[in-house]
Amino acid sequence: MRRYYEFAFVVILIGVLSLFLMRSLEATRVEMEEAVVQSEAAAIRIGLVEVVAHREVFGGELPKSRNPLDWVSTRPANYVGELDSVPESKSVWYFDRHAEELVFRFRDGHRARFRFIRESGSEQSRALLVGVGLSRLEDQSE
Structure with a gap:
């Protein structure tokens, strides 16, 4: 009978530790x-x-797009494109x-939002560098 209590105690202890883990x-x-x-x-x-x-070295024009990923040569592997609504x-x-x-949509559903900034000499954002920047906005929950 004592072994059953010891076994039950061990099972409960492992369960509680598993919950914390x-x-x-x-x-x-x-x-x-x-x-x-x-x-x-x-x-x-x-x-x-x-x-x-x-562009400064070789000349030419900067892209006109407001999507910063149209500017860069490599995109995140999990980029799904330009959308009109939140993806599933x-x-x-x-x-x-x-x-x-x-926007990055996390697994828990909240979203990290970034605004592309294209201005010269602006003091509004620490993320602004050489006339362009990517500023993080407040996250949104669902």
């Missing part, structure tokens, strides 16, 4: 997804600077045509 893993997944978004945004910013630098897919990048924002 699952919560920690979920928090880590959210943080990792945010880190991926930040690194992709940084890569896009670098691509924008490269385009402007190339999660963990994807898309460009919202109406709001003119680059």
